[in-house]
Amino acid sequence: MDLAHLNDRGLVLVGCGRMGGALLRGWLGRGLAPGAVHVIDPNAPGWLAARGVKTDGPMPTDPAVLVLAVKPQMMGDVLPQLVAAGQGGTLILSVAAGVTLGTYQRAFPGAAIVRAMPNTPAAIGQGISAIVGNDRAGPAEMDLAETLMGAVGRVVRLEDEAQMDAVTAVSGSGPAYVFHLIETLAAAGEAEGLPAALALDLARATVAGAGALAVAEDEDPARLREAVTSPNGTTAAGLVHLMDAETGLPPLIRRTVAAAAARGRELGA
Ligand SMILES: NC(=O)C1=CN([C@@H]2O[C@H](COP(=O)(O)OP(=O)(O)OC[C@H]3O[C@@H](n4cnc5c(N)ncnc54)[C@H](O)[C@@H]3O)[C@@H](O)[C@H]2O)C=CC1
Ligand SMILES: O=C(O)[C@@H]1CCC=N1
Structure with missing residues (x-):
């Protein structure tokens, strides 16, 4: 949806780093006039x-x-420096991890406030964001937040702010886990004798292709895994290690996501 309707009152963006910059590029691409934006x-x-x-x-x-x-x-x-801009009918939209609606409500009493958790594929319009609002954020404000975050990818709405730290740990931080998978898959290929550049090329293309297939097929990922796995073949031999309930990926990812969610709760405390 077009964002030109914001051009009269404009948008203030506080922090234009990786995430703020990716969002701003998306909004400018959806009709927000550069002159209507104050960074x-x-x-x-x-x-x-x-x-x-x-x-x-x-x-x-x-x-x-x-x-x-x-x-x-x-x-x-x-x-405290922004209170003057958050009076009246300004929608407050935060992408910060951890910081709660309650904290923003104390700074902007009476304002409609939406927390969003995007991720870095937003930079190429392929992010996913979860949003949740306070009780002042009615349908119009939630729709506006969804339109803004929708400029850089998909948007899902949460029922409960308490879900936000888990969302942050899964999809907000998740791209880093996937990039590390690429790193480690490439390193393992090198250890098996491949040149570094070839190993990285194979690992990157495999993660990208598998991700695209998982979205395109819209099937249980377990079925997609089984489709790769021939009885007594190479994949089965590898998965014995990767899927080990004690030493494999399940407990490792469980610990990883739990630690990220716990850090989100700490940041919000
Ligand atoms: N990078 C990511 O993958 C994601 C980040 N986020 C959230 O986005 C927020 C920003 O993170 P990044 O963009 O990664 O960080 P960043 O470090 O790339 O950007 C932060 C920006 O804030 C600016 N800044 C510092 N002090 C400031 C001040 N007093 N006033 C105004 N601007 C100031 C910095 O110059 C910088 O450009 C964080 O709250 C983070 O939790 C959310 C989802 C994903
Ligand atoms: O690492 C962080 O705290 C931020 C939030 C999600 C991704 N990056």
């Missing part, structure tokens, strides 16, 4: 000014949306 970031990237995005001058006091995309640890410093 607050001490390290604002050079492309903003080149595109006509405002990076200095007075901040709009009544923007349509105030987007928070700084690190969670920065939020305590940043929020």
Whole structure:
């Protein structure tokens, strides 16, 4: 959906790093005028000014949306400086891990607030974001948040904010786990005698192809795994190790996701 309807009141983006930048590129591609965007970031990237995005001058006091995309640890410093922009009918939209709706409500009493958890495939329009709002975020505000996050990929809505730390641990952090799978698969190929560049090429293309197949087939991934696995063949020999209930991927991923979710809860405390 087009975002040109935001151009009158405009959008303020606080933090234009990897995630804020990916979102902004998506929004500009959906009709948000560069001149309607005000970015607050001490390290604002050079492309903003080149595109006509405002990076200095007075901040709009009544923007349509105030987007928070700084690190969670920065939020305590940043929020008090933004209170003036979060009055009236401004939608507060945060992508920060951990920081709760309650924290934002204390900074912006009475405001509609939506937490979103995107992931870095947003940079190529293939992210997935989960969103959850406070009780002031009605259907119009949730739809606007969904439209904004939908500019960089799919959007799912959560029933309960308590799910957000698990979402963060699965899909927010998840791309890092997948990139590490590529790294380790390539390293294992090298250990079996392949040249490094070939091993990396094979690992990267395999993860990309398998991911695309998992989406295209829309089938239980266990069936897709079984389709690779010939009885007494090579895959079966490998999966004995990968699927070991004590030493394989299941307990490792369980620990990984649990630790990430626990860190999300710590950041929000
Ligand atoms: N990178 C990721 O995979 C994901 C990140 N997030 C969330 O997005 C938020 C931003 O993360 P990244 O973009 O990865 O970090 P980043 O470090 O790339 O970007 C943060 C930006 O904030 C700016 N900044 C620092 N202090 C500031 C201040 N006082 N006022 C305004 N801007 C300030 C920095 O200059 C930087 O450009 C975090 O809260 C993170 O939890 C959410 C989902 C995924
Ligand atoms: O590592 C982090 O805290 C952020 C949130 C999800 C992905 N990156």
